[in-house]
Amino acid sequence: MEPIVPGAMLGLLGGGQLGRMFVMAAHQMGYQVTVLDADPDSPAGRIADQFICAEYADRAALKRLGEQCAAITTEFENIPAAALAQLSEFCFVSPDAKSVSIAQNRISEKQFLQANDFSVAPFAIIEQADQFKNDKVPVAGLFPGILKVSQFGYDGKGQKHVNNEAGLNAAFIDMKSVPCVLEKKLPLKCEVSVVLTRGCDGEVVCFPVVENQHVNGILDVSIVPARVSAETAKQALEIAGNVAAALNYRGVLCVEFFLLENGQLVINEIAPRPHNSGHFSIDACLTSQFEQQVRALCGLPLGNTVLHQPCVMVNLLGDLWQNGEPDWLLVLQQSSTKLHLYGKRIARPGRKMGHFTVLGATVDQALTKALHIKQLIGLD
Numbered sequence: 001m002e003p004i005v006p007g008a009m010l011g012l013l014g015g016g017q018l019g020r021m022f023v024m025a026a027h028q029m030g031y032q033v034t035v036l037d038a039d040p041d042s043p044a045g046r047i048a049d050q051f052i053c054a055e056y057a058d059r060a061a062l063k064r065l066g067e068q069c070a071a072i073t074t075e076f077e078n079i080p081a082a083a084l085a086q087l088s089e090f091c092f093v094s095p096d097a098k099s100v101s102i103a104q105n106r107i108s109e110k111q112f113l114q115a116n117d118f119s120v121a122p123f124a125i126i127e128q129a130d131q132f133k134n135d136k137v138p139v140a141g142l143f144p145g146i147l148k149v150s151q152f153g154y155d156g157k158g159q160k161h162v163n164n165e166a167g168l169n170a171a172f173i174d175m176k177s178v179p180c181v182l183e184k185k186l187p188l189k190c191e192v193s194v195v196l197t198r199g200c201d202g203e204v205v206c207f208p209v210v211e212n213q214h215v216n217g218i219l220d221v222s223i224v225p226a227r228v229s230a231e232t233a234k235q236a237l238e239i240a241g242n243v244a245a246a247l248n249y250r251g252v253l254c255v256e257f258f259l260l261e262n263g264q265l266v267i268n269e270i271a272p273r274p275h276n277s278g279h280f281s282i283d284a285c286l287t288s289q290f291e292q293q294v295r296a297l298c299g300l301p302l303g304n305t306v307l308h309q310p311c312v313m314v315n316l317l318g319d320l321w322q323n324g325e326p327d328w329l330l331v332l333q334q335s336s337t338k339l340h341l342y343g344k345r346i347a348r349p350g351r352k353m354g355h356f357t358v359l360g361a362t363v364d365q366a367l368t369k370a371l372h373i374k375q376l377i378g379l380d
């Protein structure tokens with residue numbers, strides 16, 4: 001493919017904060033962006049060159065997008081595969097419909113990973129109440145476990161902890177009996193992720209391994225580089241690259257892992273897009289995950305992702321707004337800290353409103369500083 005050069009119009013499905021950061025990276029490099037989203041006031045839509053206010057299933061709107069763009073990407077994994085397939089009749093689309101449809105459903109995601117010999121948590125597919133009775137679907141070894149809806153779950157939503165068959169049945173009915181995955185709860189030492197980019201010729205460039213701390217199922221803090229052994233970090237990068245190759249993927253991909261107490265790495269989930277745990281790259285790497293998304297989409301060589309300094313990223317959730325707008329000067333007066341606010345007008349509890357990244361000479365120094373700033377603004 002001939003590289004798409006600056007000045008061209010790029011398309012983006014989804015108007016959230018990941019899209020906004022894509023638009024900012026594309027603008028920096030001289031591209032224009034058309035965003036399609038159903039929200040007339042979305043974070044990315046507001047700063048786009050052109051905005052199409054429409055649902056992802058609106059074929060006429062998709063046609064308009066396809067006709068005016070040189071290439072199209074997404075920031076949201078629940079785009080219907082049919083929309084990506086339709087768009088690919090007009091121009092290059094990345095990520096591809098197949099990768100997105102695998103990643104957007106926990107059942108197909110687990111089946112794909114298992115079929116390709118990647119290690120995942122022991123699981124069972126639960127599609128009907130009581131289907132595990134008489135051992136039709138063996139679940140005995142999966143307790144205590146977590147029942148997760150197969151689609152549209154995020155930030156720990158659509159999950160219930162279950163301890164036995166009766167609890168499983170009740171939880172499944174509580175989830176409106178939609179298809180689910182029951183996953184064995186594993187003893188975690190920590191969680192890590194790898195964000196990588198795979199270019200058109202199969203070239204893979206990774207960001208450093210990230211250590212992620214979640215609170216209530218939502219990412220709270222990312223620490224870079226992850227405090228794991230060199231061997232574990234090497235394995236994580238290698239496995240992530242193998243996942244991208246198995247998907248024949250093009251674009252930015254995140255692979256989230258559980259690191260078990262016994263040292264084993266198990267894949268938790270994959271995201272076919274830039275990821276919250278890669279936001280540190282905007283301020284701490286020579287090339288950010290969003291610039292890589294532009295580069296992969298446009299068929300350009302990938303950028304160098306070298307880390308300038310160890311860093312810690314802290315998410316800012318809507319809960320922080322409960323007493324009004326936080327005092328941002330407390331963050332802005334810190335000289336090695338970068339504040340990002342996504343321009344969302346309504347702050348709901350659990351909603352991702354922004355983040356800040358703290359750089360330091362060492363991971364410990366960055367972490368100490370980040371925890372201090374968290375305390376200053378009232379996040380404990």
Ligand code: ADP
Nearest residue numbers: 121146153154155156157183184185186214217
């Ligand atoms: P989401 O799509 O909402 O991010 P995840 O499946 O990643 O859902 O689960 C959210 C968090 O819940 C994980 O980051 C991890 O902390 C915890 N968790 C999920 N599954 C397991 C498991 N099998 N064992 C232990 N902890 C888990």
Ligand code: MG
Nearest residue numbers: 155256268269
């Ligand atoms: Mg997750």
